[in-house]
Amino acid sequence: MKSNRAAIRYAKALLLESVEKGSVEKIFQDMELVTKTFNNNIELKHMVDSNIIKNSIKVSSLKLIFKELSSISLSLLNVLNDNNRLNIFDSVALKYKELYNSHKDIQLATVTTAVPLSKDLENQVLSTVSKLTNKKTNIVNKIDKTLIGGFVLRVGDIEYNASFKNKLKSIKQEFNKNTNLLTT
Secondary structure, three states, X not given: OHHHHHHHHHHHHHHHHHHHXXXXXXXXXXXXXHHHHHHHOHHHHHHHHOOOOOHHHHHHHHHHHOOOOOHHHHHHHHHHHHOOOHHHHHHHHHHHHHHXXXXXXXXXXXXXXXXXXXXXXXXXXXXXXXXXXXXXXXXXXXXXXXXXXXXXXXXXXXXXXOXXXXXXXXXXXXXXXXXXXXXX
């Protein structure tokens, strides 16, 4: 919880700095790279979380891995190092992306399906959500094979569950409720 609040504070400061320097888009690209790299390399997360590895080794490793980052993003890395917070670098990147979307009035819609969405279907969902909410929307497709079929759409706090798994669960609950009535 504390690291989450700290990540938000660092992300806000990074957004303010990037707005001031006119490099909001470049920093967003940097944070995308950081997020993807951490998501694809669990060992990297273990390294920055380690209490055994010295911060000097962590920061030099991160600077080598992320050598193409802008000077503002690299200065964030230095600040995190100075404050002994290298372990929240990926969280700061994630929070920056959320703040960026809010700053640009872009909402995120998550569609969870059993199989990847086709480009055509993704465009249909995107256009429908954008029309309903009157906001620019970015879509993220998550795969969950346990859904069997259908989809779960989440936009902000609203979730629409049209998965077969959910329908089967509802049928089971209805069936159990009705069989309980018969036994009494």
